[in-house]
Amino acid sequence: MVSVLKLGGSVLTYKTRWFSFQEETALRLAMEIREAGTVPVIVYGTGSFGKAYARHYRQGQATADWGVFQLTTAAIRELGENLSRALHAQGVPHCLLPANAFFFRRDGQLGWDGPAPLDRLLRAGVAPVLCGDVLAEGRDRFRIISSDDIIPILAADMAVSSCVFVTDVDGVLDERGMLVAERSGAQQQVAVFGDQDDITGAMDAKLAAAVQSARAGTQAIIVNGLVPGRLRAALRGEQVTGTRVTTAALAAVPAGR
């Protein structure tokens, strides 16, 4: 069984400065991965590296401009190289992989060619590193694949024990700003805070991905990567502050509450 780890762009980059890498945080998170003693599949979000080109993808998240595709994927790869240096420095063997080598979208549905290359790397003790990216879907059609959306695809087709979503808040917050320790897929709305990322969604998209992963039979948890120790604990399956996402239906909640 393997853990799948989503490293949010919110912890790897500074959201408000384009192409800015949070090196110290990345080094600490890489250290926690090593200390956890597991070889996870890592998927990184693009943060301010991807968002720099976001406006080009607003119309249905697609662009016809191959030059924009080239610039976006280059920026995402640059963030990957930064992350790779941090993983190397902390002793985590890994291999960067572009999303176009694995994923496609057909009739609006994401699919993939299967996990064989990932399994090979894992057996060799090397953590595969995927990322939110831009898929070449056809001639003059380049569309974003969000890092959150990659996680349930992996959870559905691999022997995944847990999916850990690392972001810059403690987990899902309710309308009073209090941490929701456990969240069921049966619940509807999520309170909306802060800047909403209009391209790939923020907490709402993450929660949807976590619910889908849980439905595939994995543990799913959202934790704050800015707080030392939480990623390590989550990877080890220890008790940790965060939002555990389950599929269990809740007791009936009166409508409108």
Ligand SMILES: Nc1ncnc2c1ncn2[C@@H]1O[C@H](COP(=O)(O)OP(=O)(O)OP(=O)(O)O)[C@@H](O)[C@H]1O
């Ligand atoms: N109900 C909520 N609870 C917690 N965070 C929320 C909520 N609603 C909106 N958010 C926002 O969601 C953000 C986290 O999602 P965001 O997409 O910005 O980060 P990420 O997924 O870690 O980064 P990236 O998308 O670059 O990988 C938080 O910083 C917060 O501002």
Ligand SMILES: [Mg+2]
């Ligand atoms: Mg996000």
